[in-house]
Amino acid sequence: MLFWPKCTLPPRSTPANPLPFTRGGGPTLGGFERSTKTDKGSWAIELQGISIGGLDYGKKRTWNALRVALGGRAGLIVVPVWSWDTAPYASGKFERKILLPHDDGTSFDDGSLYEQGAIDVVMEETATISQNVVTLRRVKAADDLAGIRFSYQHALYETGPAIDIDGNLWTVPVFPSIRATIPAGAALECDEPTCLVHLAEDRGMDIAQGKRERQDVSVSFVEAADYWNDLAVA
Structure with missing residues (x-):
């Protein structure tokens, strides 16, 4: 791409x-159109x-x-x-992505390091195409996952108000409906x-x-x- x-x-x-x-839905008796x-x-x-x-x-x-x-x-x-102004940073303020070496402490051949997001939110249950309610798991993020944006494979989503909260699990509506299947456990891009x-x-x-x-x-x-x-x- x-x-x-x-x-x-x-x-x-x-x-x-x-x-x-x-x-x-057509005009009502009062002459107003009802939108669905x-x-x-x-x-x-x-x-x-x-x-x-x-x-x-x-x-x-x-x-x-x-x-x-x-x-x-x-x-x-x-x-x-x-969307830094609505990103769910655990600290409540902007955080840069983290640069990390390999497990053995070494870097890539050119001296660069792994880039790891400051925010860690994953899809708790598989989200299928056209689904408009999902369950997110907060691993490292702010306490509130309503009104945030994330992407997965370059499909962009925004969450609505919580439908249910169970510990670190947030069930929320999303806009737009799911574009392509997001498997359970998938890391969601909330930083950028x-x-x-x-x-x-x-x-x-x-x-x-x-x-x-x-x-x-x-x-x-x-x-x-x-x-x-x-x-x-x-």
């Missing part, structure tokens, strides 16, 4: 908002405040290469959905969730070329719900 280069083109913010799918919630829905995500241009020509070349690779709305890319998306528009990565001045740009995406549907019916 293509991944957004978050180090080369870091956005200042990554607002991700749900696009619920409701169904109208469905288990469908998807994400609208924007990467805002990406600084490109100036004397850093490499950033603009990276931008150009990305839009060629995407080829408009048909392309797929994994984007970051930074991601989402698989399409460009919202074919020309969504248009920028001014031939300028020396730095420019801050934004790009809009929609969740690639079609990808998950195709995967489910394959």
Whole structure:
């Protein structure tokens, strides 16, 4: 998959908002339409405040290469959905990921270390496709798992208010419904969730070329719900 280069083109913010799918039930006797919630829905995500241009020509070349690779709305890319302000850090404040060596104390050949999340939340029971209520187990996290975001294999989810709490087990509704099976015991990405998306528009990565001045740009995406549907019916 293509991944957004978050180090080369870091956005200042990554607002991700749900696009619920409701169904109208027709007008009532009073003339009002009653809307019914469905288990469908998807994400609208924007990467805002990406600084490109100036004397850093490499950033603009990276931008150009990305839009060629995407080829408009048909392309797929994994984007970051930074949610540090709602992430369930055990300390109650932002924590960086932890760098660890191998069990024998050694590093990789290039001197780098393992990266381990500061948050540890796992799926307690297998979550199947289209399920919209799940049970999470809090291993290392804040006491409250309502209103948090996590991803699994680049499908993004947000939890609702707790339905049941039993010690470290939280049963919560999720938006959207489960895209692909999440097995029991699977580690969930709460530190830096991601989402698989399409460009919202074919020309969504248009920028001014031939300028020396730095420019801050934004790009809009929609969740690639079609990808998950195709995967489910394959």
